[in-house]
Amino acid sequence: MTDLFKEKAQDWDANDMVRGLSTGIANAIQANVALDETLQVMDFGAGTGLIALQIADKVNKVTAVDVSQAMLDKLQAKAELHGKVEALCQNILEQPLGIRFDLIVSAMAMHHVEDTDKMVACLAEHLKPGGRIALADLDEEDGSFHSVDAKGVYHTGFDRETLQSLLSRHGFKDIRFVTAHVLNKSDRLYPVFLVLATGA
Numbered sequence: 001m002t003d004l005f006k007e008k009a010q011d012w013d014a015n016d017m018v019r020g021l022s023t024g025i026a027n028a029i030q031a032n033v034a035l036d037e038t039l040q041v042m043d044f045g046a047g048t049g050l051i052a053l054q055i056a057d058k059v060n061k062v063t064a065v066d067v068s069q070a071m072l073d074k075l076q077a078k079a080e081l082h083g084k085v086e087a088l089c090q091n092i093l094e095q096p097l098g099i100r101f102d103l104i105v106s107a108m109a110m111h112h113v114e115d116t117d118k119m120v121a122c123l124a125e126h127l128k129p130g131g132r133i134a135l136a137d138l139d140e141e142d143g144s145f146h147s148v149d150a151k152g153v154y155h156t157g158f159d160r161e162t163l164q165s166l167l168s169r170h171g172f173k174d175i176r177f178v179t180a181h182v183l184n185k186s187d188r189l190y191p192v193f194l195v196l197a198t199g200a
């Protein structure tokens, strides 16, 4: 599979917008989910580990799942994550891990997954009974956030009501949304939601 983030991985962490967004999302996760040192956490689409960096010391372990080896190479180069974060380059929609987590977090990965229904089913399948999700992505936008030739972008953000219905159909309960951050890109504002829910 082509690594669509091979180039971007090289200077991903140097991007102020990306760093500000990661901090906003990690803060929103911590404000809305009680993290503790018993929790087994999956970061879906973990990239270079910007979210893991901010939560790993508050939980038992983070399993960082991504389909880009280049992004995960950057994560694995971070000494402070060693022993706390395990990186797995695997498309879990096709090859489930066979293990379940207390919490699944995700930042800006969902719009890169074509089949949202399949992704939600997959996340549900990787949760322990009563486990939680905290997933962040763009609110529905007009398509201007990514360049027209961007590869691997399947959604122009998400409509909250539609995503809520989908989560509900897959058995999620106590579904609520908060605005985690508002991105300012080329003088346009793009809100980013964090959806919180409890699995069946």
Ligand SMILES: C[S@@+](CC[C@H](N)C(=O)[O-])C[C@H]1O[C@@H](n2cnc3c(N)ncnc32)[C@H](O)[C@@H]1O
Pocket (backbone or CB within 6 Å): 005, 018, 022, 044, 045, 046, 047, 048, 049, 050, 051, 065, 066, 067, 068, 071, 090, 091, 092, 093, 106, 107, 108, 109, 112, 113
């Ligand atoms: C916009 S980046 C976000 C990275 C990181 N979460 C962050 O906030 O910096 C999206 C990430 O999702 C990953 N991704 C895309 N499709 C995926 C899939 N099916 N499973 C896991 N990760 C995926 C990409 O490889 C990329 O690392």
